[in-house]
Amino acid sequence: MMKYLNKILIVAMFLFTLTACSTQESEPIQSQANQPQQSLPTVDRAGNPVEIPKDAQRVISFAPSITQVIDEIGLRDKLVAVDSQSPNYVKGVDELPQFDMMTPDLEALAALEPDIMFVSGMSSAKGDNPFQQLIDMDVCVVTIPSSTSIEGVKEDNQFIADSLGQHEKGIQINKDMQERMDAIAAIGSTIEEQKTVMFEIAALPTIYSFGQETFLHEMIELIGAKNVFEDQAGWISVNEEAAIAANPDIILTSVNYIEDSVGEILAREGWENMKAIQNQEVYYIDNGKSSLSNHHIVEALEEMAKKVYPEEYAELK
Amino acid sequence: MKKQKVKIWITVLLCMTVLIVATGLGSVSIETSNILGIFAHKLLGIDLPNNLSSNIVSIFWTIRLPRTIAAFLVGSALAVTGTVMQSVLRNPLASSYTLGVSSGASLGVALMVIFGMTIPFLGRFSLPMVGFVFGLGTVLLAISMAMQLDKSLENQTIILIGMVLSLFVSSLLTILIVLSKEHMEQIIFWQMGSFSAIKWSHVFVLLSIIFPGILFLMYFTQELDIMTFGEEQAISVGIDMRRMKIVLISASALLTGTAVAFVGIIGFIDLIAPHVVRKIYGASHRIVVPMSALFGGAFMTIADLVSRTIISPSELPIGAVTTLIGAPFFAYVYFNRRSVTKKNA
Numbered sequence A: 001m002m003k004y005l006n007k008i009l010i011v012a013m014f015l016f017t018l019t020a021c022s023t024q025e026s027e028p029i030q031s032q033a034n035q036p037q038q039s040l041p042t043v044d045r046a047g048n049p050v051e052i053p054k055d056a057q058r059v060i061s062f063a064p065s066i067t068q069v070i071d072e073i074g075l076r077d078k079l080v081a082v083d084s085q086s087p088n089y090v091k092g093v094d095e096l097p098q099f100d101m102m103t104p105d106l107e108a109l110a111a112l113e114p115d116i117m118f119v120s121g122m123s124s125a126k127g128d129n130p131f132q133q134l135i136d137m138d139v140c141v142v143t144i145p146s147s148t149s150i151e152g153v154k155e156d157n158q159f160i161a162d163s164l165g166q167h168e169k170g171i172q173i174n175k176d177m178q179e180r181m182d183a184i185a186a187i188g189s190t191i192e193e194q195k196t197v198m199f200e201i202a203a204l205p206t207i208y209s210f211g212q213e214t215f216l217h218e219m220i221e222l223i224g225a226k227n228v229f230e231d232q233a234g235w236i237s238v239n240e241e242a243a244i245a246a247n248p249d250i251i252l253t254s255v256n257y258i259e260d261s262v263g264e265i266l267a268r269e270g271w272e273n274m275k276a277i278q279n280q281e282v283y284y285i286d287n288g289k290s291s292l293s294n295h296h297i298v299e300a301l302e303e304m305a306k307k308v309y310p311e312e313y314a315e316l317k
Numbered sequence B: 001m002k003k004q005k006v007k008i009w010i011t012v013l014l015c016m017t018v019l020i021v022a023t024g025l026g027s028v029s030i031e032t033s034n035i036l037g038i039f040a041h042k043l044l045g046i047d048l049p050n051n052l053s054s055n056i057v058s059i060f061w062t063i064r065l066p067r068t069i070a071a072f073l074v075g076s077a078l079a080v081t082g083t084v085m086q087s088v089l090r091n092p093l094a095s096s097y098t099l100g101v102s103s104g105a106s107l108g109v110a111l112m113v114i115f116g117m118t119i120p121f122l123g124r125f126s127l128p129m130v131g132f133v134f135g136l137g138t139v140l141l142a143i144s145m146a147m148q149l150d151k152s153l154e155n156q157t158i159i160l161i162g163m164v165l166s167l168f169v170s171s172l173l174t175i176l177i178v179l180s181k182e183h184m185e186q187i188i189f190w191q192m193g194s195f196s197a198i199k200w201s202h203v204f205v206l207l208s209i210i211f212p213g214i215l216f217l218m219y220f221t222q223e224l225d226i227m228t229f230g231e232e233q234a235i236s237v238g239i240d241m242r243r244m245k246i247v248l249i250s251a252s253a254l255l256t257g258t259a260v261a262f263v264g265i266i267g268f269i270d271l272i273a274p275h276v277v278r279k280i281y282g283a284s285h286r287i288v289v290p291m292s293a294l295f296g297g298a299f300m301t302i303a304d305l306v307s308r309t310i311i312s313p314s315e316l317p318i319g320a321v322t323t324l325i326g327a328p329f330f331a332y333v334y335f336n337r338r339s340v341t342k343k344n345a
Helices: A002-023 A064-072 A106-111 A132-136 A150-163 A167-188 A215-222 A240-246 A261-266 A287-291 A297-308 B002-024 B032-044 B054-089 B101-115 B123-149 B155-179 B181-192 B200-218 B221-229 B231-236 B241-263 B269-281 B285-309 B318-344
Strands: A059-061 A079-083 A116-120 A140-144 A196-200 A207-210 A235-238 A250-253 A282-284
Touching (some): A064 A079, A064 A150, A064 A167, A140 A150, A150 A167, A250 A297, A287 A297, B231 B241, B269 B285, B269 B318, B285 B318
């Protein structure tokens, strides 16, 4: 018995030092904590057990946010297929076979003989796993649901890097991201007179915004501002009366499905007496950077900081 | 007859109460004295109360009031056309939607959104205008096809052609959406239906079509009474069934088309209002048509009130609310009356 205890202790100590090392840069992935070495994760981000093959050569990405990370760690050449949205965000993948995220052609996917396939929660929105058939055919399907927090986004980055045997690259991506966030937070935390912000992700007649438990909410707080819907949680459809009553100092919009979403907000009937409209403080924030959950959100964060507090963040590169 | 009068007065009073309550409540609470102050200011030019913020005035006058009135008008239009269509086609499930108003309008809107067109001089009325033209066009196409196939315009022919055409148009819409994914959001939002973003300019257009439209349909209540007895009876008293059907269906499509064009597709009211109103007031169209207007209007106003206040500052889709409140209410009225009739018999 003692023997075992000793062994367990040694392993535990080893694990602890390992975790301690990596926490300097980023959060460790839970699944990794079970493994003494930089081995592959055994549980995906949705909590399903997975057997990730070593040195995967044929990779499929089924979400633009994932494709961007794969591109960033320098493994774009290993992609054999992507979802139809990815080419809008990553250069050099438009020649690859493209699949519809919601209605994937499983036969064609299987025929590509992927070693690993990354999917987002989007595809399984209908309930059961739409890729079960592929899993049954021993394709390694790894689910990465869209994260709702910045911490989760970082864990996703690291997980993708780890799955492709590029642990260091993951650490590097997160380190860069953290440094840029820290630069913002250093200024943001000193701002005393916080401006109030309303961030629209869909426009009238169905305005959508968000409360807590979203990385965009965390981002508003990081730049030193206040989300007018901070008492809400998750994505919310906003009643027009409530939007006017909230009377934010600044309105941000990431709507890109209508032309000139800023102009549309400025011209809204009944909104003309709001502070943001009277001061013409309505700005567009890049849709891709603010909606895809990966390290690029830091670019949206910088954009937001400069739009909301142009003077305070004037020095920021 | 006296009892009937009492019922009508109660309905009118209820409608007025619903309208007052609906304008008084919202995600922002506004005191009654301030509401009266805003009315006095807007209608009589009296100065606003000093402490009243201009945003509150906007919320009440520019957002809430036109929205509530629009909900009432649209509810009236949908209920009345539902009644008329059910009587004309002698089918308890018929409505203008069956003949393709909604799918036609959706296709028109989708085309506009995808190709990013706006009609000169119409500006933001472009989308409703095209929705309206396509909605009405689909119904007229259905009727003209039915006429080609069946000179006497049998009800079954109209319904069948209407449904086939409606499904065909829907499939075109699905293909369009699949081919142009980046516009999917906007089209689906439009289809979900909403009274959000309705302003006075919309209300005036709605009013100028829906009010005369309902009056026009009320002109034919006697014909509607006879038509419900069957085509033979109607023909025997000298009604030109074919002409009558074309006139009434087109007028109904015009009203529904206008409603759908501005607020998207809101179902259920067109289906249940006629049944509920007939259960309460009997079968005479002279009463059923105007009462449908009042009942539908009040019902839609309540549904909109619930949709914009129950999870404030968020909003629920109006289509979900109409069904959520409507289905149990319908079941109650239907089965309650049924048991009463059984007892009497």
